[in-house]
Amino acid sequence: MNIFPSQYAIIFAWLLCAIMFNTGWCNLHIRCNQKDKDALLNFKQGVKDPAGVLFSWSTQQDCCEWKGVTCDNFTSRVTQLSLPCSTTLPTYTDYMDKSHCLAGSIYLSLLMVEFEFLYHLNLSNNDFSTIQFGSHVHSQNCHNLSVGIPSNQCVNSSAIRYLDLSFNNLAITSLDWLSHFSSLEYLNLDGIDLHRETKWLQLVIMLPSLLELHMRHCQLEDLSPSLQYANFTALKVLSLPGNGFHSELPKWLFNLSCDISSIDLGSNLLKGQLPEALLNLQHLEALELDDNNFNGPIPHWLGEFQHLQHVNLRKNMFSGSIPSSLGNLSSLLILSVSSNRLTGVVSEKHFVKLSKLKDLRIYISPPLIFDFDSHWVPPFQLERLVLSFSGPKFPVWLYTQKSLEHLIIYESSFEAKEKFWSFLSRMKEVHLERNSIDGNLSNVLLNSTFISLSSNDLKGLLPRLSSNVVVVRLPNNSLSGNMSFLLCDHEMLSGNNNLEYLDISLNLVSGGLTNCWENWKSLVHINLGSNNITGEIPSSMGLLSNLTSLHLHENKLYGEIPSSLKDCHSLLIFNVRENDFSGNIPNWILHGAKALQLRSNHFGGNIPSLICQMSSLIVLDIANNTISGPIPNCLHNIAALVSNNASHNKLSFHFPMGDGRHYTFEDNLELVMKGQTLEYGKNLHFMSLIDMSSNNLSGTLPPQMFSLIGLCSLNLSHNKLTGKIPSEIGNMNKLESLDLSTNQLWGEIPQTLSNLSFLSYLNLSFNNFTGKIPSGTQLQGFSALSYIGNRDLCGPPLTKMCFQDAKQIHEDGQTSEFFSWFYIGIETGFGTSFFGVCCAIFLNRKWRHVYFKFLYGLIDRLYVMGLITINSFSLHR
Ligand SMILES: *[C@@H]1O[C@H](CO)[C@@H](O)[C@H](O)[C@H]1NC(C)=O
Ligand SMILES: *[C@@H]1O[C@H](CO)[C@@H](O)[C@H](O)[C@H]1NC(C)=O
Ligand SMILES: *[C@@H]1O[C@H](CO)[C@@H](O)[C@H](O)[C@H]1NC(C)=O
Ligand SMILES: *[C@@H]1O[C@H](CO)[C@@H](O)[C@H](O)[C@H]1NC(C)=O
Ligand SMILES: *[C@@H]1O[C@H](CO)[C@@H](O)[C@H](O)[C@H]1NC(C)=O
Ligand SMILES: *[C@@H]1O[C@H](CO)[C@@H](O)[C@H](O)[C@H]1NC(C)=O
Ligand SMILES: *[C@@H]1O[C@H](CO)[C@@H](O)[C@H](O)[C@H]1NC(C)=O
Numbered sequence: 066m067n068i069f070p071s072q073y074a075i076i077f078a079w080l081l082c083a084i085m086f087n088t089g090w091c092n093l094h095i096r097c098n099q100k101d102k103d104a105l106l107n108f109k110q111g112v113k114d115p116a117g118v119l120f121s122w123s124t125q126q127d128c129c130e131w132k133g134v135t136c137d138n139f140t141s142r143v144t145q146l147s148l149p150c151s152t153t154l155p156t157y158t159d160y161m162d163k164s165h166c167l168a169g170s171i172y173l174s175l176l177m178v179e180f181e182f183l184y185h186l187n188l189s190n191n192d193f194s195t196i197q198f199g200s201h202v203h204s205q206n207c208h209n210l211s212v213g214i215p216s217n218q219c220v221n222s223s224a225i226r227y228l229d230l231s232f233n234n235l236a237i238t239s240l241d242w243l244s245h246f247s248s249l250e251y252l253n254l255d256g257i258d259l260h261r262e263t264k265w266l267q268l269v270i271m272l273p274s275l276l277e278l279h280m281r282h283c284q285l286e287d288l289s290p291s292l293q294y295a296n297f298t299a300l301k302v303l304s305l306p307g308n309g310f311h312s313e314l315p316k317w318l319f320n321l322s323c324d325i326s327s328i329d330l331g332s333n334l335l336k337g338q339l340p341e342a343l344l345n346l347q348h349l350e351a352l353e354l355d356d357n358n359f360n361g362p363i364p365h366w367l368g369e370f371q372h373l374q375h376v377n378l379r380k381n382m383f384s385g386s387i388p389s390s391l392g393n394l395s396s397l398l399i400l401s402v403s404s405n406r407l408t409g410v411v412s413e414k415h416f417v418k419l420s421k422l423k424d425l426r427i428y429i430s431p432p433l434i435f436d437f438d439s440h441w442v443p444p445f446q447l448e449r450l451v452l453s454f455s456g457p458k459f460p461v462w463l464y465t466q467k468s469l470e471h472l473i474i475y476e477s478s479f480e481a482k483e484k485f486w487s488f489l490s491r492m493k494e495v496h497l498e499r500n501s502i503d504g505n506l507s508n509v510l511l512n513s514t515f516i517s518l519s520s521n522d523l524k525g526l527l528p529r530l531s532s533n534v535v536v537v538r539l540p541n542n543s544l545s546g547n548m549s550f551l552l553c554d555h556e557m558l559s560g561n562n563n564l565e566y567l568d569i570s571l572n573l574v575s576g577g578l579t580n581c582w583e584n585w586k587s588l589v590h591i592n593l594g595s596n597n598i599t600g601e602i603p604s605s606m607g608l609l610s611n612l613t614s615l616h617l618h619e620n621k622l623y624g625e626i627p628s629s630l631k632d633c634h635s636l637l638i639f640n641v642r643e644n645d646f647s648g649n650i651p652n653w654i655l656h657g658a659k660a661l662q663l664r665s666n667h668f669g670g671n672i673p674s675l676i677c678q679m680s681s682l683i684v685l686d687i688a689n690n691t692i693s694g695p696i697p698n699c700l701h702n703i704a705a706l707v708s709n710n711a712s713h714n715k716l717s718f719h720f721p722m723g724d725g726r727h728y729t730f731e732d733n734l735e736l737v738m739k740g741q742t743l744e745y746g747k748n749l750h751f752m753s754l755i756d757m758s759s760n761n762l763s764g765t766l767p768p769q770m771f772s773l774i775g776l777c778s779l780n781l782s783h784n785k786l787t788g789k790i791p792s793e794i795g796n797m798n799k800l801e802s803l804d805l806s807t808n809q810l811w812g813e814i815p816q817t818l819s820n821l822s823f824l825s826y827l828n829l830s831f832n833n834f835t836g837k838i839p840s841g842t843q844l845q846g847f848s849a850l851s852y853i854g855n856r857d858l859c860g861p862p863l864t865k866m867c868f869q870d871a872k873q874i875h876e877d878g879q880t881s882e883f884f885s886w887f888y889i890g891i892e893t894g895f896g897t898s899f900f901g902v903c904c905a906i907f908l909n910r911k912w913r914h915v916y917f918k919f920l921y922g923l924i925d926r927l928y929v930m931g932l933i934t935i936n937s938f939s940l941h942r
């Protein structure tokens with residue numbers, strides 16, 4: 066080997082440096098410029114950093130090595146500051162935790178003046194709440210910065226070219242400062258509230274070098290539709306989805322440089338037909354106009370864009386048929402025309418040159434007619450397909466799609482034989498909801514990570530699941546047979562199972578719950594409701610330590626609840642409504658549980674006072690059992706019912722698809738409130754309810770119970786409770802529904818009851834109340850039915866006059882009659898105009914199909930929200 070001594074020396078120096086690096090000895094490597102270092106420390110001083118993100122900003126000598134800092138290799142000056150915060154959505158809540166992110170104020174002039182060479186600034190997804198032009202310190206460069214807008218000598222313009230402040234907790238009232246950032250090439254203000262800045266476009270178009278503008282979800286409304294020219298002549302990417310633009314497409318758009326490659330105006334309220342002037346933008350690669358109110362035909366000239374890769378027209382009011390000219394878009398990768406008012410026939414001529422197509426979405430309701438030659442081999446290999454179709458034949462070309470990973474078919478009818486199911490098993494994600502699939506799942510092996518076959522009237526036995534399956538949804542079919550087909554297939558059980566979500570509710574499954582649960586420990590959500598399942602809950606279910614919701618309602622299960630379930634530490638929802646369970650209310654405690662629904666079983670015994678230790682409980686439904694004894698006087702220990710704040714944490718299951726999209730399934734419970742049975746889903750976390758009705762409870766109403774001021778609904782009807790209503794009831798100011806009917810309560814109705822301004826359902830009937838219904842209050846807004854069956858109760862709305870009033874009428878007949886009508890007038894006003902804030906937000910009546918429809922609507926939307934995210938990623942590549 067021929068290595069010169071000088072080269073040895075260099076290598077030796079490098080080695081030495083590497084060794085000495087941490088001691089700070091090796092000056093060769095300390096590149097940090099003192100001025101930049103001071104500036105960085107100034108920056109650090111101005112931000113709140115609860116998690117110590119900037120910890121390294123002092124311990125390490127070389128500021129070029131500090132977290133987020135990049136220096137130029139030759140000048141050693143700080144050129145980039147990149148401190149985005151990374152957040153993840155926890156699996157069981159959708160409350161984004163940003164407590165580890167940077168917060169406080171962003172001082173723009175500090176960044177402009179003190180960092181002379183900074184060209185890239187990324188503070189995305191932090192928790193900054195204000196943006197200030199001035200500085201929190203007196204800058205060495207410019208003493209007047211703290212005063213506000215810097216004088217011209219101070220700052221002429223910033224060198225920053227990339228500015229990303231997206232998804233901070235910011236509301237910006239003025240963007241005037243943009244004029245100092247004349248070098249900007251990339252500006253991202255996604256998710257920042259800009260609704261107060263009406264001049265946003267005028268300010269932005271003055272940025273001569275701007276290549277990319279991102280202002281998604283900024284609450285902007287004015288797109289200046291009549292402005293002729295916008296001067297950002299270099300613009301390549303215009304991304305303004307999720308705002309409130311409600312005009313037609315603006316004129317300046319068609320006069321942009323023809324170099325513009327991507328326009329995203331999705332999820333606005335834009336209207337009108339697509340003007341042919343769009344053809345000026347010949348280099349367009351992506352056109353996203355989804356989720357607006359565009360109408361008219363999908364123009365045939367769209368086929369003339371040579372470079373279009375990405376067309377999204379989903380969810381508008383486009384009518385007519387799909388022009389076959391779209392088949393000329395030979396660069397096309399993604400095409401969505403879903404959810405429009407399209408009609409007509411789709412055939413191979415729509416796809417002639419689409420050899421690059423990867424993603425096709427053509428879900429129309431009612432479906433378009435598919436008329437393909439049965440020997441047609443498409444020029445493309447799709448990865449994702451969303452469709453609905455009608456037609457005599459199944460589009461067999463689907464089977465040629467070997468790369469397909471995501472298949473979504475809605476509202477179509479077809480016959481599914483073995484070939485179809487084995488075709489599906491290659492797919493990662495399958496949605497076949499609300500179809501009329503003529504199929505039988507006996508002996509089918511499901512192999513997709515995510516599979517939903519809800520509402521199809523599928524028959525046969527439960528399918529088997531491979532270890533790839535994580536989410537399986539089969540509700541609302543006619544599947545029968547025994548759980549063991551799904552759970553106890555010993556061939557399958559050799560591998561590790563990853564199943565987290567299992568929903569086979571609303572089927573005809575019979576037999577017991579099996580003892581095979583130990584093989585499915587990753588389960589998070591189980592819904593077996595509304596089947597014909599019988600037997601006892603096996604103690605092996607206690608092994609499901611990650612289980613958060615267990616729905617076993619409307620089956621024929623019996624026996625006691627096994628105490629092994631106390632090992633399900635994660636359980637939040639336990640729902641065994643309408644079974645034949647007996648024994649005592651379980652006195653093992655699910656400390657974290659939020660909903661306990663034991664309604665309509667044969668539970669007996671007393672209410673254990675341990676129930677008061679369930680401090681997160683918001684739904685306690687033990688109605689229609691044979692529970693006796695007193696109401697425990699410790700209910701005020703249930704912290705969640707004493708607090709007035711609804712939880713941020715929705716009761717829902719999140720599933721990330723791994724490609725930027727994720728699904729959310731809301732948990733739901735059927736609850737009785739205001740005398741009606743309602744299905745609560747999306748807003749379940751707002752609900753707070755105690756229902757102990759139709760039991761044998763006795764004793765008095767414990768006064769402590771009335772400190773549950775977070776409660777929306779209280780139902781103690783059909784018991785043997787006695788005593789008076791304590792006047793403390795007036796503190797329960799969230800109460801919307803109160804039912805104390807059919808007990809042996811007595812005494813006067815406390816005047817304080819009229820403090821409950823959200824109360825819109827009241828039933829005090831069939832007790833032994835006496836005296837006058839407090840008058841001049843909304844308590845008379847309820848009908849007489851709320852009060853009947855109380856022998857000694859009087860006054861409106863009852864027809865029975867109170868003794869005093871009767872006397873008065875005698876003296877002054879007509880006026881009083883007038884007043885009683887007047888009361889009724891007010892009352893109905895109260896009754897109809899009062900909508901509660903918390904529990905009244907119900908979703909649907911108890912009609913399952915409606916509920917399911919809702920759920921699907923939601924899936925569709927989330928799905929597309931995900932799509933938008935993907936799109937924006939792919940555009941920059
Ligand atoms: C600067 O140096 C780093 C590390 O030595 C290297 O990764 C990077 O590519 C260099 N950048 C330039 C622009 O040369
Ligand atoms: C800022 O950081 C985020 C998160 O890493 C990244 O997605 C984004 O592209 C960055 N912005 C710029 C302008 O590089
Ligand atoms: C700073 O402000 C003072 C008084 O407001 C003014 O006299 C001075 O010229 C300013 N200095 C600069 C550099 O603008
Ligand atoms: C700003 O521009 C003026 C005139 O163009 C110049 O005299 C002054 O030095 C500049 N100031 C800075 C901080 O660059
Ligand atoms: C914007 O462009 C128009 C037409 O090109 C031109 O007349 C106008 O002066 C420009 N405005 C600015 C502020 O550059
Ligand atoms: C099941 O899925 C895996 C991974 O997605 C795939 O490799 C395998 O071929 C599939 N099995 C069948 C029978 O399709
Ligand atoms: C339970 O959940 C945790 C956290 O999500 C996960 O790490 C663990 O693997 C899960 N347990 C099982 C048995 O899947």
Ligand SMILES: *[C@@H]1O[C@H](CO)[C@@H](O)[C@H](O)[C@H]1NC(C)=O
Pocket residue numbers: 573575576597599
């Ligand atoms: C439910 O199961 C019982 C036997 O356990 C059976 O007699 C009955 O027909 C089943 N009902 C339905 C609707 O399948």
Ligand SMILES: *[C@@H]1O[C@H](CO)[C@@H](O)[C@H](O)[C@H]1NC(C)=O
Pocket residue numbers: 665666667689
């Ligand atoms: C009460 O429960 C019984 C069975 O335990 C059931 O038959 C009945 O329909 C239920 N009543 C109400 C009102 O839910």
Ligand SMILES: *[C@@H]1O[C@H](CO)[C@@H](O)[C@H](O)[C@H]1NC(C)=O
Pocket residue numbers: 809811833
């Ligand atoms: C109602 O109250 C009266 C007097 O307090 C009592 O005599 C009567 O038994 C009570 N009736 C019922 C049904 O509790």
